[in-house]
Amino acid sequence: MQRPVPRRPGRGLARGIPAVLSVASAFLIWEVYVRLSGISPLMLPAPSRVVHQIVLNRALLWDNMVPTMKATFAGFALSLTVAFSLSVVLDFMPRVRRALFPIFVVSQTLPLVAIAPLVVLWFGFDLTPKVLLVALVTFFPMLVALVDGYAATDPEIEDLMRAMGASRGQVFCSARLPSAMPYFFAGLRISITYAVVAAIFAEYVGARAGLGIVILNAKNSFRPDLVLAAVVISSLLTLVLFAATALVQRIVLRWRDVEGHR
Amino acid sequence: MSLLQLQNVSVALGETRVLDDINLHVVEGEFVSILGPSGAGKSTIFRLLTAALPLQSGQITCAGEPLCARNGSFAFMPQRDALMPWRRIIDNLTLGLEVQGVTRKAARAQVLPLLADFGLEGFEQHYPAQLSGGMRQRAALLRTVVQGRPVQLLDEPFGALDALTRTQMQTWFEARWQTARWTSVLVTHDVREAVALSDRIYVLSRRPARVIAEITVPIPRPRLGRPPCAAAHAIEARLLETLLHQTGETP
Numbered sequence: 001m002q003r004p005v006p007r008r009p010g011r012g013l014a015r016g017i018p019a020v021l022s023v024a025s026a027f028l029i030w031e032v033y034v035r036l037s038g039i040s041p042l043m044l045p046a047p048s049r050v051v052h053q054i055v056l057n058r059a060l061l062w063d064n065m066v067p068t069m070k071a072t073f074a075g076f077a078l079s080l081t082v083a084f085s086l087s088v089v090l091d092f093m094p095r096v097r098r099a100l101f102p103i104f105v106v107s108q109t110l111p112l113v114a115i116a117p118l119v120v121l122w123f124g125f126d127l128t129p130k131v132l133l134v135a136l137v138t139f140f141p142m143l144v145a146l147v148d149g150y151a152a153t154d155p156e157i158e159d160l161m162r163a164m165g166a167s168r169g170q171v172f173c174s175a176r177l178p179s180a181m182p183y184f185f186a187g188l189r190i191s192i193t194y195a196v197v198a199a200i201f202a203e204y205v206g207a208r209a210g211l212g213i214v215i216l217n218a219k220n221s222f223r224p225d226l227v228l229a230a231v232v233i234s235s236l237l238t239l240v241l242f243a244a245t246a247l248v249q250r251i252v253l254r255w256r257d258v259e260g261h262r
Numbered sequence: 263m264s265l266l267q268l269q270n271v272s273v274a275l276g277e278t279r280v281l282d283d284i285n286l287h288v289v290e291g292e293f294v295s296i297l298g299p300s301g302a303g304k305s306t307i308f309r310l311l312t313a314a315l316p317l318q319s320g321q322i323t324c325a326g327e328p329l330c331a332r333n334g335s336f337a338f339m340p341q342r343d344a345l346m347p348w349r350r351i352i353d354n355l356t357l358g359l360e361v362q363g364v365t366r367k368a369a370r371a372q373v374l375p376l377l378a379d380f381g382l383e384g385f386e387q388h389y390p391a392q393l394s395g396g397m398r399q400r401a402a403l404l405r406t407v408v409q410g411r412p413v414q415l416l417d418e419p420f421g422a423l424d425a426l427t428r429t430q431m432q433t434w435f436e437a438r439w440q441t442a443r444w445t446s447v448l449v450t451h452d453v454r455e456a457v458a459l460s461d462r463i464y465v466l467s468r469r470p471a472r473v474i475a476e477i478t479v480p481i482p483r484p485r486l487g488r489p490p491c492a493a494a495h496a497i498e499a500r501l502l503e504t505l506l507h508q509t510g511e512t513p
Binding site: 154157159160161162163174181255256258 | 312340342349389392
């Protein structure tokens with residue numbers, strides 16, 4: 001009756017090959033086009049040139065990546081805390097949910113382009129406005145995911161727990177919260193991809209340092225190669241964060257990886 | 263004295279009358295089935311007992327005491343196993359004890375010796391998804407009885423299984439029940455199952471459900487795993503007759 005959990009080592013790596021091939025060929029086409037057409041590097045720098053710029057400017061890029069990372073992490077930590085606390089409040093108080101949810105939806109309709117300069121105006125060139133903007137952009141997907149996740153709890157499991165004499169809090173901790181975890185991670189993955197972009201945008205609008213500032217300065221001095229070098233770094237940053245989320249998800253949602261689970 | 267007694271219990275959900283003047287009782291160590299057509303309100307009785315639904319009229323007493331919401335008289339086994347997919351089997355089994363405030367360690371110590379009898383030995387670290395339907399149902403039953411409540415409420419516990427597994431589970435269950443003698447109330451629409459497992463059977467009508475027959479099953483156990491006797495056939499036929507020729511709203 002037992003269905004053993006199969007372990008196929010290397011399968012994950014093999015699955016990655018098509019992705020690596022497609023990305024590599026895209027860069028190759030780009031490189032070939034730039035070399036054959038003789039287009040000016042001021043218009044379109046070749047990937048090799050961008051990589052070269054990363055190597056040349058590694059100190060500059062590193063120094064400016066640190067503030068961006070700080071803003072991203074602080075903003076995300078704030079957003080996670082607020083989203084989780086709010087989700088618990090909203091779950092226990094449906095009336096509050098109905099009252100507040102429209103406000104959260106509206107918060108997501110604000111164009112970042114318009115709101116970022118205002119936040120910088122109000123909170124200055126320091127870390128605070130970046131943290132707030134990252135939090136503003138990332139908290140909604142997580143909040144919605146959690147609230148939807150709680151609602152998706154199997155009613156039979158809840159009935160069972162209540163029949164066992166469980167309190168509202170026990171039902172929440174043992175049934176609703178674990179049920180929401182797959183949803184939460186879906187929201188988290190969306191959020192994390194917004195986080196770095198939001199931080200860079202906030203810097204772009206006004207900051208003393210950060211990848212956003214590197215991009216702004218490089219653009220102003222007609223250096224598309226350096227702009228793209230900073231873009232590569234920011235993409236890598238997002239990818240690392242995404243991978244970290246995936247790793248945490250694998251650990252927390254271990255039960256979903258077992259054979260026989262749909 | 264009856265361990266559980268329902269007197270003149272009626273329930274209406276909105277405009278729909280679901281239960282109409284239900285009277286029944288369960289004696290300690292007895293296996294009682296509530297048999298009725300689908301949607302008759304059999305599960306509503308369990309919802310009353312587990313306080314998922316407030317008592318509207320009538321009286322429910324448990325060992326002579328009036329039923330209150332959290333007096334912990336019942337352990338409930340739902341129709342589908344309702345095992346938590348994110349908990350390992352052992353942690354699913356201890357859920358009821360955890361809710362009662364038993365420490366994890368003590369709860370495990372209580373559950374572990376019972377695993378063998380329930381055919382779950384060696385599977386305590388598995389997740390529910392890794393188990394077969396029959397094993398999951400046995401786990402759900404163990405999770406129910408380990409709570410140590412006086413009365414077990416079984417809501418069509420074998421209904422979701424395939425026919426072969428169901429027969430195996432019923433036979434296994436009968437053997438377990440004969441050693442343990444849990445006071446049990448079984449809700450089912452399966453006539454054969456009711457006759458095979460019960461000491462007494464209450465037959466409910468269609469909605470609004472009334473008790474239209476109370477039948478004692480005096481057949482010696484074990485009844486399953488051998489050719490059914492004539493007495494069992496006679497009772498099954500009588501039950502079917504009662505169910506088919508009842509009055510009430512057509513479904």
